[in-house]
Amino acid sequence: MARNSKPPNGFVQRLNRRPALRWLFWLGVVSIILLLGWLFNSYRGDFYPPLDADSPWSLAFWVGEVVDWLVFQLDPLFDAIKWFTQTVLNGLEEFLLWLPWWSVLVLIMLPAWRLASIRVAIFTGAAIYFIGMLGLWELCMATLALIATAVLISVALGVPTGILSAHSDRIDNIVRPVLDVMQTMPAFVYLIPALMFFGIGTVPGVMATVIFAVPPAVRLTNLGIRQVPKDLVEAAHTFGSTDLQLLFKVQLPLALPSIMAGINQTIMLSLSMVVLAAMIAAGGLGREVIMALGQVDVGRGFVAGVAIVLVAMILDRVTQTLGRKKRGARTF
Amino acid sequence: MSEAEEKPRVKISCQNVWKIFGTDPQNALNLIKEDMTKDEVLEQTGHVIAVRDVSFDVNEGEVFVIMGLSGSGKSTIVRCLNRLIEPTKGQILIDGADLAAMNEKELRMARRHKISMVFQHFALLPHRSIIDNVAYGLEVQGIDKAQRRKRASEVINMVGLKGWENSYPHELSGGMQQRVGLARALSVDPEILLMDEAFSALDPLIRRQMQDEFLSLISEVRKTIIFITHDLGEALKMGERIAIMKDGKIVQIGSPEEIVVEPADEYVTEFVRDVPRSKVVSVRNIMKEPAVTLYSWQGPKVALYEMRQNNAQYAFILDPGRRLRGVITADEARQAMKEGVIRLSKVVKGNALQIGPDQPIEEVIPLAAATDNPVAVIDADERLIGEVPRTELLLGMAGEETNNGTKQ
Numbered sequence: 001m002a003r004n005s006k007p008p009n010g011f012v013q014r015l016n017r018r019p020a021l022r023w024l025f026w027l028g029v030v031s032i033i034l035l036l037g038w039l040f041n042s043y044r045g046d047f048y049p050p051l052d053a054d055s056p057w058s059l060a061f062w063v064g065e066v067v068d069w070l071v072f073q074l075d076p077l078f079d080a081i082k083w084f085t086q087t088v089l090n091g092l093e094e095f096l097l098w099l100p101w102w103s104v105l106v107l108i109m110l111p112a113w114r115l116a117s118i119r120v121a122i123f124t125g126a127a128i129y130f131i132g133m134l135g136l137w138e139l140c141m142a143t144l145a146l147i148a149t150a151v152l153i154s155v156a157l158g159v160p161t162g163i164l165s166a167h168s169d170r171i172d173n174i175v176r177p178v179l180d181v182m183q184t185m186p187a188f189v190y191l192i193p194a195l196m197f198f199g200i201g202t203v204p205g206v207m208a209t210v211i212f213a214v215p216p217a218v219r220l221t222n223l224g225i226r227q228v229p230k231d232l233v234e235a236a237h238t239f240g241s242t243d244l245q246l247l248f249k250v251q252l253p254l255a256l257p258s259i260m261a262g263i264n265q266t267i268m269l270s271l272s273m274v275v276l277a278a279m280i281a282a283g284g285l286g287r288e289v290i291m292a293l294g295q296v297d298v299g300r301g302f303v304a305g306v307a308i309v310l311v312a313m314i315l316d317r318v319t320q321t322l323g324r325k326k327r328g329a330r331t332f
Numbered sequence: 333m334s335e336a337e338e339k340p341r342v343k344i345s346c347q348n349v350w351k352i353f354g355t356d357p358q359n360a361l362n363l364i365k366e367d368m369t370k371d372e373v374l375e376q377t378g379h380v381i382a383v384r385d386v387s388f389d390v391n392e393g394e395v396f397v398i399m400g401l402s403g404s405g406k407s408t409i410v411r412c413l414n415r416l417i418e419p420t421k422g423q424i425l426i427d428g429a430d431l432a433a434m435n436e437k438e439l440r441m442a443r444r445h446k447i448s449m450v451f452q453h454f455a456l457l458p459h460r461s462i463i464d465n466v467a468y469g470l471e472v473q474g475i476d477k478a479q480r481r482k483r484a485s486e487v488i489n490m491v492g493l494k495g496w497e498n499s500y501p502h503e504l505s506g507g508m509q510q511r512v513g514l515a516r517a518l519s520v521d522p523e524i525l526l527m528d529e530a531f532s533a534l535d536p537l538i539r540r541q542m543q544d545e546f547l548s549l550i551s552e553v554r555k556t557i558i559f560i561t562h563d564l565g566e567a568l569k570m571g572e573r574i575a576i577m578k579d580g581k582i583v584q585i586g587s588p589e590e591i592v593v594e595p596a597d598e599y600v601t602e603f604v605r606d607v608p609r610s611k612v613v614s615v616r617n618i619m620k621e622p623a624v625t626l627y628s629w630q631g632p633k634v635a636l637y638e639m640r641q642n643n644a645q646y647a648f649i650l651d652p653g654r655r656l657r658g659v660i661t662a663d664e665a666r667q668a669m670k671e672g673v674i675r676l677s678k679v680v681k682g683n684a685l686q687i688g689p690d691q692p693i694e695e696v697i698p699l700a701a702a703t704d705n706p707v708a709v710i711d712a713d714e715r716l717i718g719e720v721p722r723t724e725l726l727l728g729m730a731g732e733e734t735n736n737g738t739k740q
Contacts, residue, residue: 018355229455231451231452231453231455232455232457234411234416234449234451234455235449235451235455235456235457235468236468236472237416237443238414238416238443238447238448238449239443239444239448239468239469239472239516239520240440240441240442240443240444240445240469240472240473241472242440242472245472249457249468249471249472250457253457253459254457254458254459
């Protein structure tokens with residue numbers, strides 16, 4: 001932990017300090033890759049084997065086996081997650097649809113005005129009015145509910161993970177590559193297991209969205225906390241703060257702008273998953289795009305696309321300023 | 333320098349403290365040989381010696397200055413004193429309790445109630461108002477809001493920032509921000525105050541003002557103070573004792589005067605070369621045995637004889653308790669003899685300029701210049717302990733070696 005200013009002693013740091021160990025580690029990684037390549041070669045050593053996912057020698061086969069096994073073993077867990085997510089999602093969606101349209105308008109314009117500016121607020125109102133008039137109101141609310149749920153889950157997972165990564169180089173060294181994989185792995189790839197774990201519908205869509213959108217929340221929370229000036233952390237320790245006091249009284253408030261920037265990114269990434277999530281039957285504006293795609297209906301696709309862009313602009317404008325509008329502007 | 337009535341209590345005791353930065357400090361510790369320099373150690377072991385076998389005691393209520401250039405280890409050693417940095421080896425005793433042996437909770441208690449710190453770059457929390465910054469130490473102790481704010485505003489008054497309670501740090505100048513830093517440290521009423529280059533980041537003018545105010549402040553709230561600085565002038569001004577560090581080692585510990593008058597090695601000599609000696613060298617260092625002392629019951633004839641014997645133009649006249657009664661010049665003695673006076677006590681008119689042994693020369697020079705009377709050094713009981721011939725005063729100012737045996 002960062003309690004005392006010991007030199008960072010994570011795995012990577014130790015590796016970097018010992019060149020011999022570093023080469024050994026590198027050698028290990030390379031040989032594992034080679035070994036796996038050899039092991040999963042369907043034709044025992046031949047290069048250019050046919051791509052045969054059913055062969056018991058293929059990597060695809062084994063990943064499938066593992067996921068099947070997980071689905072079977074962890075069914076109650078996934079059911080619980082599914083139930084929870086579904087409840088939040090449905091609750092939100094029903095609530096948004098139950099509200100009269102003008103109150104939703106006010107509900108979104110008010111924070112836009114307080115957090116950003118009156119101009120952003122008016123633009124927001126106009127955009128939402130436009131979406132409503134095009135007949136996309138219900139779809140738009142469904143999309144908002146989906147994004148809100150995904151963002152809630154992302155923040156609930158991402159911020160604590162970021163805090164842990166900031167406090168321990170070891171955790172950071174594990175989390176970092178995982179985040180890299182989450183961001184670079186094509187979203188379609190994890191749509192499939194999401195589908196298997198949660199069945200068809202909006203929940204796997206939310207989950208896939210979370211996987212895609214959580215990294216910036218983790219990264220920027222981590223960064224924000226690590227960027228808190230060292231002497232402020234020292235000062236907090238000097239006065240006998242506990243780790244929690246340090247976190248809540250010093251680190252989090254100072255990291256807030258960065259965390260907010262992370263949440264803004266998370267929101268934008270969630271929105272970009274809307275269409276993809278619709279491919280596994282998540283509702284909202286995304287489904288409209290998928291339908292238009294199926295029918296090669298340019299107009300229908302365009303209208304839904306414009307609505308998505310407008311929602312994106314609103315969310316971005318409003319949340320971008322979250323971190324900046326704090327009292328006692330930062331001096332460094 | 334004045335001998336205290338009772339032996340002062342040791343508040344902080346550092347015993348053979350080492351701090352080595354690197355992957356395996358304990359192992360490096362074994363590899364380090366006595367005569368290896370810092371660079372050699374770095375080259376051979378890849379470890380950096382920050383603090384090297386440092387020992388010192390700080391007495392209760394003392395201002396102890398640790399002075400050194402950057403990289404000398406002074407900031408590291410001060411952080412060892414509240415375990416912001418863990419020493420590699422050695423003991424640090426605070427009121428006799430071993431700091432290293434404290435568990436997490438005991439350490440927290442010590443930090444909350446015993447040891448406070450003021451930072452070079454203030455380290456104020458930018459998102460908190462001044463009063464909440466000052467109250468931070470009390471807040472983490474769990475003191476309720478009304479009470480801690482009350483205490484905080486008291487301390488804010490004390491450092492002269494009344495009216496700024498609800499401002500934010502970035503609205504204050506550097507000097508004012510450091511007052512907040514000081515107030516924050518004082519708010520918990522610590523026994524020990526660690527000042528880590530507290531005034532170094534301030535403009536010279538503000539710095540001097542802060543030094544003066546700090547000195548008067550701590551004379552009211554008597555605390556044990558460890559003061560870190562890279563500025564010799566500041567060290568000499570603030571410190572009752574000064575430790576000079578170089579390459580992680582302490583090269584000399586002593587009073588400001590000892591440092592200037594008897595530098596331990598070339599390094600310190602080089603350091604103190606440009607110090608105006610008259611600022612730190614005290615009268616004690618240049619005073620001589622009084623040439624002629626007489627008792628008030630003796631007569632002018634004896635006086636004249638003694639003066640002639642010692643080749644002196646005047647004599648100090650003492651009472652039975654060796655307290656200074658006055659001065660008689662040779663002319664006055666001759667006059668008295670003609671008039672047939674028997675006892676000197678009858679004729680003493682003029683008196684000497686009386687100064688204390690611990691006054692710096694600088695203070696005495698203008699006084700001596702304003703009068704023709706001899707300069708007598710008297711102790712707290714008004715006893716004559718020496719005199720300062722005018723030539724010595726001038727030589728002392730010029731920095732000549734003149735002290736010969738009157739030091740105690």
